[in-house]
Amino acid sequence: MQPQPAIEIKNLTVSYTDGKTIINNLSLTINKSENILISGHNGSGKTTLLKAILGLIPMNSGSITINNNRKGFIAYCGQEKESSSFPISVEEVLNLAVPGDKSKKEIEQIIKKATESTNCETLIKRNFFSLSGGEKQRVSIARCLCQEPGIILLDEPFTFLDKDGREELKTILKRLADSEITVLMVTHQNDDKDDFGTWRNISLNDEER
């Protein structure tokens, strides 16, 4: 059966306001259920690419086509942000991602399923900003799952994680890769490539493209 494209990027060019081109004429087709590892050194445009796919930044030229325009079809797990002194519970973080048309019972089921698959059932009542780096990443992936997405974009999820945190997250991501969701993960750490050998590898470094 012919693979169906989930994301089609054609001749994408994105520049900063100072005129520096960060992504130059990139064309890429990502199929449904495909798992992609996007690598590249700092400043190669990895995060910019994810934000362009999300429609958060303007493109200079080219096009990005997503084969589903449902709200929340693309879930985004950004780089870890600074902790806030303002609390928000894990339950609230997960709740905000669940599609708005769900009943209370359905919401509970979606959250239960997402927390079980990311091993964060016990964190539900905790303040998100009081969690460790690994716990935050697991909750962030659970949040993505609560969105019932077709595509998940992960931006350097291993940053700031200790060895145990990395291993646990890798197990969760491999499980995620076996699902029907299309996963795009950005990383600048080469050692991650070995752990995701079955994923399609795309480099944004000019010399490797």
Added chain:
Amino acid sequence: MERLIFLFSLKPIVFGFIGMIISGLSFPLAGVIILRNDLIPLRYMLMHGVILGGTLSIAFSLPMVPVVALLNVILVFVMMAIKGKGKTLSVASTSMMVLTMGLASLVSHLFDVPSKDTLELLWGSPFALTKTDLFMLTAIAATLTIYCICSFRSMSAIFFDQDVASSLGINVRLHSTIMVLVTALVIALSMKVMGALLMDALVILPVLGVSRNSSSLKGVFIKSAITGLVLSVLGYLLALLYNLPVSGSLSILAVAFYVLATIINKIKRSKK
């Protein structure tokens, strides 16, 4: 007690009490928005807007609250336009502060507005509330509360991460503008009730104290509103009983609450 019963037979005291209940219950909600969205510079700009609004209303014999509220809304739009040109919130609000103070100074000079009358706005008084003020106060309090309840999910997402909120299809720009506008109106009115210099007592301090001992955003909203209500009622009654300025007694209570919340938080942390 007899003194209190007598005082509550007077219309300005009753109007002031109603005003304190409404603002105590609802203004801390704006405090959550101000603190979570880092709108402190905006809050200072709006204080200057109140001075210009007050000067204009005295100069042209116009009702103060509507003029101040309208002016603050205009200032917010001008500031957002400046911010949209790539300037930071601090730069945008500072330039507006300078402009408003310059205009206030000019209007004062040209129309012989006594500076003392204008500066009294900074102190405010719940006893000076009129029926129109109370109506406006109720309207903005209701707007703020209804917005917080109906848009809680969108607000949570924006507070959590604006990129995540956008990916969920939430109109971040629209909600941010609504939040700033509602905050502007709350600041304009709270200055009339309590005065600009002591407004922090009711808008900011309850939220700061509560957020130290909560683990959820909903908890912060609810507990801040309850704390604001208790502080404003207690502060008002204390002021009446001991013949103190309301803003002074309320501020002392709010600071005491904040210190207590900080101590409780430290004890909790040391036990972990």
